[in-house]
Amino acid sequence: xxxxxxxxxxxxxxxxxxxxxxTASGFTFSDFSMHWVRQAPGExxxxxxxxxxxxxxxxxxxxxxxxxxxxxxxxxxxLYLQLNSLRPEDTATYYCAREGPGSTWSHFDNxxxxxxxxxxx
Amino acid sequence: xxxxxxxxxxxxxxxxxITISCTGTSSDVGGYNYVSWYQQHPGxxxxxxxxxxxxxxxxxxxRFSGSKSGNTASLIISGLQAExxxxxxxxxxxxxSTFVFGTGTKVTVL
Numbered sequence: 001x002x003x004x005x006x007x008x009x010x011x012x013x014x015x016x017x018x019x020x021x022x023t024a025s026g027f028t029f030s031d032f033s034m035h036w037v038r039q040a041p042g043e044x045x046x047x048x049x050x051x052x053x054x055x056x057x058x059x060x061x062x063x064x065x066x067x068x069x070x071x072x073x074x075x076x077x078x079l080y081l082q083l084n085s086l087r088p089e090d091t092a093t094y095y096c097a098r099e100g101p102g103s104t105w106s107h108f109d110n111x112x113x114x115x116x117x118x119x120x121x
Numbered sequence: 122x123x124x125x126x127x128x129x130x131x132x133x134x135x136x137x138x139i140t141i142s143c144t145g146t147s148s149d150v151g152g153y154n155y156v157s158w159y160q161q162h163p164g165x166x167x168x169x170x171x172x173x174x175x176x177x178x179x180x181x182x183x184r185f186s187g188s189k190s191g192n193t194a195s196l197i198i199s200g201l202q203a204e205x206x207x208x209x210x211x212x213x214x215x216x217x218s219t220f221v222f223g224t225g226t227k228v229t230v231l
Contacts, residue, residue, distance in 0.1 A: 044124070044223075045167065046222060047220040057218075060219070061219060062122050095167075105155070106157065106214060107155070108159075108167075109172070111167055111168075112166070
């Protein structure tokens, strides 16, 4: 079955960096576009970024553009999110999510369990 | 990228039908048939209920259905059950090749 497992998050000081990873299994990773979605404590869902199945296209939410970078290594079946210049408002549980099958980007059909990133001094 | 607008809360009695609205603009909900809906129970991972406005993944109850008119999408839950008490979020693809979630709706079963 599809499994997505995020790396451990942690507590990071404002202005510092962190890299999250997501290891995929149970499907052909290189066939699927992938997303990151986050949820601040007690708040709603916020879409963060998407990367095309072959890594040739990526898009970001305005709130993270220029600070976060999504990438992937299909040979390792891994998805990454590099978080730079972190701010307290980036505190959230970060989920990796698989795009649904097909050539269009339309929804998130499988989710990881999420990893908590806390930005605090 | 403003969040799509959903009612903060909707409630209903067991067996009733409820509708959750999701209002966006012509640059997201109104411009594409790429609206999806997610259910999230407290402390749990979101689960897709509806994708591409009306499609239901295998394994999702037929009590959940979706529709769209103009810039507003809707999730209908029929035959409301206690297990339906959860938070619900809509999501849409946008003209910027990004995605945007709704503000979220808490469903209470009376």
